[in-house]
Structure formats: structure tokens, C-alpha cells
Amino acid sequence: IYQRSSQLFAEAEKVIPGGVNSPVRAFKAVGGTPIFVKSAKGAYLYDEDGNRLIDYINSWGPMVLGHAYAPVVDAVVAKAQLGTSFGMPTELETQIAALAVSMVPNIDKIRFVNSGTEACMSAIRLARGYTKRDKIIKFAGCYHGHSDSFLIQAGSGAITFGSPNSPGVTEGTAKDTLLARYNDLDNVETLIAANKNEIAAIIVEPVAGNMGCIPPQNGFLEGLRQLCSDNGILLIFDEVMTGFRLAKGGVQELYGIQADIVCFGKVIGGGLPVGAFAARSEIMNHLAPLGPVYQAGTLSGNPLAMAAGLAMLQALNNDAAIFQRLEEKTAYLAAGIDRVLKANNVVFTINRVGSMISVHFDADPVVDFQSAAKGDNATFKKFFHGLLQEGIYIAPSAYETWFITDALTYEDLDVTIQAIDKVSKTF
């Protein structure tokens, strides 16, 4: 039933290496071709064949209020009609900056860039400039974008960037990157001891959304905070996935942990390409022209992107119940999946934090992306393709997170749970 998507994918492959943008890398693990989407509205995607899909990929996270959310669309159209000059500042940038700073704890200045990758790269550069140190600790399986800062083999679950045989692209070989294990404080402490006064920052996905939605263990983020404070190291929360999704103030608010620099992407752009990084003034004032750390970008802060992001943040800020609603819908879905999979005697794990979940077919909550027997195994493939036949589009890998949006109705969730019941009977 998704024939036209296959044809379009074949056409794309002739001119775009690997076919099309991000879905391809994830689809590699599960087989088949990505769906070519013709239009999207609310919780639904419509493909070129006219099929309607309930969408849990959510453009990989940004559209927390659903696709084509009217206030965002209207804001972009209005600014486009004004023909505002790109590359020139507008007061929209000030407005979204002021709003973001008021929503997120512990930050008082924010700079806009064009993607989550750029946000993380910029945060690293700023941390190095501020501490005058070079080394960075990152965690295996945490993904911070496709930049040279973290060219890694096992970046996002099973998804490999390059291969172990490509010089310079294996995990941990990016210059001055020290690789640590997520949720393992002892390991971090050992790395710090071995590199005394050389580590500029620890960057972490505070909820590991690119490993199958792994929550931080009790004490892990607190421990990182303490180790950073004790050793003159900056703690960078990569909240590209979690920011403005798990809580108004992100993971800092959710768990009450203070980061030094926070990176944003996805939701903050309302669907347009926006990234941002933020910190206290004392750190942010190291950016040029006030300080020595170069930061610029032709289209950074462009009015269309700022208009979209501002409309999105305003909607989230003005809706006192939004994060509670997302939490309830997600808990309802997770409980329903749990119920039907248990009833069908399936071995599985659901990881959930707020409006993010992942499901894989193994009893271990941590997806083992080195082992073909776990994670994207034969059962997951049946699950994914079975759901697609039922008109439900989930992330095509057990290492990827499902994003629940406010546009999903309880009826959509019930349809999804029933479909999962049906598909899991075929395992």
C-alpha cells in the first residue's frame, strides 16, 4: 500500500546519496523504505498514495502540538509577507530570547543557530573558550548531531556514522573527546582523575532519547553536577530532544538539576530549522563581540524561523496544562501497550519519560545496540512493519524514541493499542 513511496525513494536515490535525509539511516536497521509524506496535519501524515498514518515520529520530535499547528503557520505566513530582510536582526529574536529565558531555569542569555548540531557544537566551543581547556566527556550512545565534534561510530543506537574502517569517524576518536558510559558515575570520575584540569565540559543527553529513551538513574545527573562543580568543568545538557517537551523548563526543571550550558533544537523551532544554546551571562559573555569565542551565522535568528519558534513557545507557555496533558496521554498509551503485550506473552520493555517512549523486545531496559539479537531484532521488524500496515508510523528502530503530541486523541491512542494487540499476536 506504500508503493508510491518506494518509487519516490528510488528516484531520490539517483540524485541524493542514501536517498533522502534522516529517516534513511534509521530505516536501514528495519528494512523497507521511508514513507514519502505529501502533507501532515495534527497527529496525522498523508502519503503520496493517500494513506493516512497516525504519526509517532513527529518529524523526530519538534511538532509537540501536532503538524501544521495553526498559530505557527500563521506567524510564518505573516512574516513571509512582510519580506523581512534575512541576515538582519529583528525584534522577533529578542522576543523569543526573552521568552525562552523566562521559561528555562538557570539561563539568562541565549543565542540562536540553525540546528541542534550547531547548538551542541557552539556549546562545546563556548565551554572550551570559557574554561581554556580542550577535552570533552561525552557518553557512548548519546547523540549530539552530525558535527566533527562528535563523529562517532555508534552515535544514535544502532545507527552508525561511517564505519570502524573509516579513519577519524569511529567513536571516541574525535579530537579531545573522552568516551564515557551513560549512568556510570564511577567511569566519569576515573576519566576526570586521569585528565585533571584538562576537561572543559561534560555533555550529556540528560534523558538519553537516542538510546531508546533511557532515563538517568537516581543520582546520575546529581553526581555529574557535583563532579563538574568540584573540578571546574562545565555541565552541558543537550536538551535538543527534551527541551520544551518534557517540561516547560526541560530536564533542569523536571529533575531539579542545574546545568551550565543548555542546548536546544527541535521544539524551539516550531518545525523550522532553529537551534539555540543558553547559559548564565557570565558564560555567554565570552561570545564575540564581547568575548573571544567566535559565533555567527548568516541565517541564524532569521525572521521566519524566529516567528515559528516564538509562536510555538508562546503556545506552550500560555497553556498551563500542556505538559500534564502530554504526560497523561503518554502514560495511557504506555499502559495500553504494556497490557496487550503482556496478554500476548511478549517479552518486551517500555521506557518512558514524559511524552517520550520506546518499545523493544527484550527484558533489559537498556537496548544493546552492539548485539543483533536485541534491539532491532526480528520481532521489532515484525512490529514496525505490522503497525505500518495498520496505518501507524513509529520510529523505525528500537533505539529511536516515539514522540507523543498533544494532537493525538484518546481515540488515536486506542486505535494504536488495538493495532499493537493485533500485530503482537503474529510474533
Ligand code: PLP
Ligand atoms: N542532540 C540531540 C539530543 C538530538 O536528538 C539531535 C537530533 O536528533 C541533535 C542533537 C542534532 O540536532 P539536529 O538534527 O537538529 O542537527
